Amino acid sequence: MGLQCAGSDVSLETASRSDTRVHLPSTRLESRSHNMTRFACLLGIALFLAPTANAQFQSQITTYYSAGNACYGNLFDVMATNDLTVCSFDIHLDAGAPASTINVWAVTGGGSWQTAQGNASLWTLIGTTTVTGVGIGSPTPLNLNLGYQIPAGTVQGFIIEKTVGSAPVIRYTNGTSYGSIEATNADVTIYGGGGICAPGGFAANTTRNWNGTMYYELGLNPTCVLPNPPGEYQINQPGASMTLNGQLDPGPFGPIIQASAVGTLESIDLASVNVGAPYDVALVIPGMTLSLNVLGVVLGNQTVNIDLGDPNILYLNGGAAPNLATSAFPAPTFSIPFVTYSPFTAAGQMVALDPVNPAGYSISHACQYEAATCNISSNFDNINTGVGGGPIGWINPAVPGASWTVNSGGTPSTGTGPTSADSGSNYMFCETSGATGQTFTLDTCPYDITQISGVTGTLTFALSRIGATIGTLNLLVDDNSGAGFVPITDPVTNAPVTWTGADLTQNQGLVEWTTVSVPFLHNVTGSVVAIRFSYTAGTSFTGDLAIDTVVVN
Template identity: 35%
Template sequence: MKHFAFIAAIAILCAGAGAQVITLPTTFAGGNGQSGNMFDIVATNAVDICQFDISLAGTTTIEVWTLTALGGYLGNEAIMGNWTLNTTAVGVIGNGIGVPTPVPLATPVPIAAGTTQAFYVTSSTGGILDYTNGTTAGAVFASDANISFLEGIGNAYPFGAVFTPRIFNGNIIYTLSGGSCATLPYQTNSGDASLDIDNVMSGGLAPAITTICVGQNASVNTSSSNVGLGWDLALDVGTLIPAPPGFLTGGGQAVNVNLASPSLFFLNGGAVLTLTTPYPGAFTLPVASPAPVVASAQAIHIAPGNPESFALSQGSQLDVTTGSTLTLLLGDDATQQVFFAAAPLCFGGTVAFYGAGYSDFFVNSNGEVSFTAGSTDFTATIGEWQTMMPRTGFAADFEPNNFGTIAVTAGGGADLTVNYLNMAEWGLGGAAGNLSYSIAFNGGLGLVEINNFTDNSGLWGVTPSVMGITMGAGGTNPPAITSWAALQGMPAGGTGTNTDSALEANAAGLINTPGVGTPMSVVFPTADGGTYAVN
């Protein structure tokens, strides 16, 4: 049985790792974006495509499709049946625009010498992949001795609107045929070595991150079939890192704790890993922090059945926060209940709405925030607003699975703010009906505020819309507002009745706005429609 000095062993085992992997960069110039890219790769020599690095901000699900038959994408842009889904990478965390974010393929894609393979790399949950406007679709943009990458198109998910020509921003990572693709960048658990925090698991494409609020408890769970054999737990104050730049062993195990961190230490060995402490069997350790911190851990076990004689668990990261932003990955016509006290918001109070206090609300993909129940309706009408659940904001028919961002933030001028950024009218390809606004609760001007409502494009179509505030069923309903925009800068209005709704609706298009690019804010000081002001 071998005992490994951790860092020395990993350095030795990694000496040859990845030697056969080749990277062809395209560009990271950016300048434009869409949910997906289609493009062709032509092989001079036989290769296996292992991974794409993409240019991405935010968190999303990435799908990689390959054209089932040999040849280019031309003529197949909208025919899903002609493609094969190779990879579904859930929870891909973007490293930022212009910074490579790895998406390893579930199965390497072989391309024979002299043939062409088409790819469709896309977000399926509303993320935007950065790309660059091209010159000629089908022209060679980047090449090396083995492959040529051709300019392609932007393609809205799934197999939708086409924007041409467009250049995929990223890296193409491959091996010559018969070589070995790099393994997944994050280690996964096994029977030999398992570690998790609150049962959050990594699938290998993204880190296992558990987020809790300051003062809350989390459970660190560890198990291994190698009871009685040596083990240790590497601990660090800092984030997990992918491999590479973290170490990848010769047997393909990923070291995701940062071995170069000055705060790294070992539970049993302190500054030095000895692997002499017998593993006692599965156990759970409760942890909490009185202050914000980011910490990570990864277990190593002596494992005679492993080809390397040791086994690594997944890395587990714990983020302890006082409150931050919750980005929602809402599908089309979807809703999500948001609990204020839960991480990452960590807001322990309530918000007032029509005299009641709420500790949760529903964020709806078609634009409004509602209480007691969510809404998936995509035909906004004033009658529904007046007779159903309490709600506020703006409602129409958005396409958040392809365009725009919806996020909830704690703090920053209001207790809670729901931001709808660059929301697009459904079915018009993203260019039309681009709106942005936020809904703030307990803000600086009122208990409820619809802030900076802005028509970014002036191209809204005929989709109905409603904006304002309502108690819903049980409320009172004075005549509808003719135009919020016409009230901008006027004295406060309303009847003073705290059960009143205050709504503007347009059954044939967008409500009135002050003009393209000009924001307006509607404030409800008492969290009801009895009093309002437009700024």
């Protein structure tokens, strides 16, 4: 049997699904429309190769996002009118750092949460993920692929909870009874439940109704399609996952972005449950800024975010043309390390044949990478806000509860931190809720200070120390001599330069920043230096220290 895609140079010869050859030319495509036709044809071939499946596109049901109260989770019941498979949930999670680890539990074998509460042995953990809350009034996607089956006529109890009892909190709404109907449609009903204020306790404290959205497919399926409507980014899924340096999937609202200094060792991380399946990765080098739904279509209920018509497109396995004929996914996970030697940008997205996905193939999240020249000075503008970020080439270790946060506006905790930046829109601060005694480190990139005109060897920055339990900030310097980071000392007293406690001249809404200048040339022997800001938190959440407008001259 032979297949030829109309308007394309892609063809397929097959005697059976197990004896198939895909023919792909090796020449670069000449036009956007031709490339789109080719990719659509490839996906059509992928669909042909996959076992026959009755594709049931994902549905959803939402209670509401009205809040009114909050703690660390909910217990609630779902009753299926038709056979269905639960795919994922959105929850109502406060914005701000730190990121929250969320567990999803189900009553083992089915049944109401009311019959299983208080007994951990009656529950099964069906999913866990780490997310950063979007904020009050908006859904925070968990981006799971639970594949949890509920037969028609069955009541199934769930728990969705944070693993740690600290801010940010999960929002819910005060209820009147455990059996009240909070959302219903032709397929499923969600009932009123209870709140959780002791993570891991499996028991409700009182009637509290879950705020959120449940995504599901009709039928009892072992896995779920993870669709994205037009105007959103495709998210990673079991059949195709692509990240940079092991980053978490940020959800459908943006690409996976990695930026680093020229010369940094990076990695493309690929994963698929279908070892041996044909796959390829479309790469655009030099790349473009990925945009929402570039093709204007959704293929197989999945979104293509990379521009397949870009004249710079290459394919990981096929060079100028995609290769699904001889490529085979080598292991459940593998990484491709690379080092950049000059500034450039790149973008990429993976497709893999997937016999489990009803579409016949899976598409990964789109990734975007930028290598740029490092700058030791920064006011933190033009950087994505959020925990763990920072200027290109700076090191902000991903330590749970102890990473610096790029922020705009006030910090999440009351009575501590600035309400706005010293200059521009952004600054960096340490979120100390639940981080008593933790040490936050932030390193500038190594920089040859002889390249700075009129260099004096002075570090100048804006410092905000507002809060009742401000800890201690230390400054260190590394001159690439092999000694590592050593304290910056006062050139007269030789004592380490530190700040401890609140600045009594500062108040929120009035004077919030003080500019300090610290000479360090006497502490170094080499010209390539990096500065470390090391902050040890105080005894409570009111210790949010912040820095801005960092200048080395």
